Amino acid sequence: MSYRVTLIPGDGVGPEVVEAAKICIEASGVEIIWEEKLLGAQAQEKLGSLIPEETLASIRKNKLALKGPVTTPVGKGFRSVNVGLRKALDLYANVRPAKSLGACNSKYDNVDIVVVRENTEDLYAGIEFDFNDPFASFLIDKINKGNIGKLSENTAISFKTISKKASERIIRFAFEYAIQNKRKKLACVHKANILKFTDGLFLSIFYEIAKDYKEIEAQDYIVDNLSMQLVLRPYNFDVLVLPNLYGDIISDLCAGLIGGLGLAPGANIGQTIAVFEPVHGSAPKYTGKNKVNPAATILSAALLLKHLQENEAARKIEQAVKDVIKENKSVTYDLKLNRDDPSSVGTLEMAEAIADKIKSY
Numbered sequence: 001m002s003y004r005v006t007l008i009p010g011d012g013v014g015p016e017v018v019e020a021a022k023i024c025i026e027a028s029g030v031e032i033i034w035e036e037k038l039l040g041a042q043a044q045e046k047l048g049s050l051i052p053e054e055t056l057a058s059i060r061k062n063k064l065a066l067k068g069p070v071t072t073p074v075g076k077g078f079r080s081v082n083v084g085l086r087k088a089l090d091l092y093a094n095v096r097p098a099k100s101l102g103a104c105n106s107k108y109d110n111v112d113i114v115v116v117r118e119n120t121e122d123l124y125a126g127i128e129f130d131f132n133d134p135f136a137s138f139l140i141d142k143i144n145k146g147n148i149g150k151l152s153e154n155t156a157i158s159f160k161t162i163s164k165k166a167s168e169r170i171i172r173f174a175f176e177y178a179i180q181n182k183r184k185k186l187a188c189v190h191k192a193n194i195l196k197f198t199d200g201l202f203l204s205i206f207y208e209i210a211k212d213y214k215e216i217e218a219q220d221y222i223v224d225n226l227s228m229q230l231v232l233r234p235y236n237f238d239v240l241v242l243p244n245l246y247g248d249i250i251s252d253l254c255a256g257l258i259g260g261l262g263l264a265p266g267a268n269i270g271q272t273i274a275v276f277e278p279v280h281g282s283a284p285k286y287t288g289k290n291k292v293n294p295a296a297t298i299l300s301a302a303l304l305l306k307h308l309q310e311n312e313a314a315r316k317i318e319q320a321v322k323d324v325i326k327e328n329k330s331v332t333y334d335l336k337l338n339r340d341d342p343s344s345v346g347t348l349e350m351a352e353a354i355a356d357k358i359k360s361y
């Protein structure tokens with residue numbers, strides 16, 4: 001049986017890590033017909049749109065995509081197409097597991113945390129006004145005259161939005177995920193002491209929904225405290241559910257606990273569509289250098305196979321990644337104790353070592 005899956009190589013190191021994942025899926029014996037599509041600056045150049053309709057149509061049709069990272073200009077230029085894609089397809093749940101793989105550069109063993117991040121709203125809603133935007137001046141005037149607050153002129157404004165609907169569905173998703181994956185605890189992460197309405201709403205919905213899932217221990221942490229606790233005692237944490245921005249930051253922190261962004265896979269899940277991609281970005285300085293760790297994208301491909309119920313193939317890929325990392329021979333620079341270690345290999349060589357292992361099981 002073969003599957004049809006949309007493939008978005010992305011840019012920066014994207015095409016290299018996506019190729020690595022393709023090699024490993026092929027080695028697992030699962031047959032995939034890839035439908036390659038563009039996204040981001042390349043798509044703008046070739047098709048006149050950052051998120052082309054044909055890319056969306058392909059994902060909607062196949063209901064599945066494997067995606068490499070796509071660059072977003074910092075502080076200027078176009079808005080993130082990664083965020084745009086998740087919104088366009090209503091991929092409301094971003095699942096980012098951080099599981100120890102025996103990497104020698106990792107500070108901890110036996111970390112096993114899953115971040116469930118709300119993917120459609122919060123400060124990522126994309127409602128922003130520059131300091132000199134007339135609408136910002138209008139809002140500032142209303143706020144100052146209404147004694148709601150005291151804002152300076154020339155203040156840039158971003159909206160943080162947390163809705164009941166989006167909070168309910170991500171929190172329910174997280175509890176269901178915890179049950180299906182035989183997890184014990186779910187912690188809601190927030191800053192409701194300060195953000196009483198937005199994060200306060202998220203937190204109150206969490207405890208409301210928790211009543212339906214008595215078998216899962218429901219906890220909550222203020223995000224700053226959680227950051228410290230994760231570094232001190234990562235073993236205390238199981239599944240975390242967070243609004244969008246905290247979810248993004250905390251999943252990078254969790255990647256750091258297991259040895260870095262090169263090891264952290266991710267899935268963006270909606271009602272019927274799922275897009276799999278590593279947590280990391282396009283690492284532009286390494287573009288075309290055959291340098292970065294392909295494991296995060298290979299593990300994202302394994303999550304895609306699990307989604308297709310190809311559990312044995314997914315298990316082999318995960319095992320092969322672990323074995324190659326443990327041997328510490330055919331691994332990229334980031335998995336060496338000394339990052340300048342001349343024995344480190346390139347992206348492709350590490351992928352081939354993983355593929356050879358997969359075939360050997």
Ligand code: NAD
Pocket residue numbers: 068069070071072073074082261262277278279280281282283284286292293294296334
């Ligand atoms: P980044 O994840 O690209 O890089 C952060 C650090 O991690 C860098 O030092 C990088 O070299 C390292 N790193 C990243 N991936 C690695 C890998 N596979 N192996 C080894 N080391 C790795 O984050 P950034 O520098 O903040 O962002 C670069 C660009 O990527 C930005 O344009 C950003 O918007 C974009 N980005 C895209 C996505 C996505 O497509 N989903 C996610 C995050 C960032």
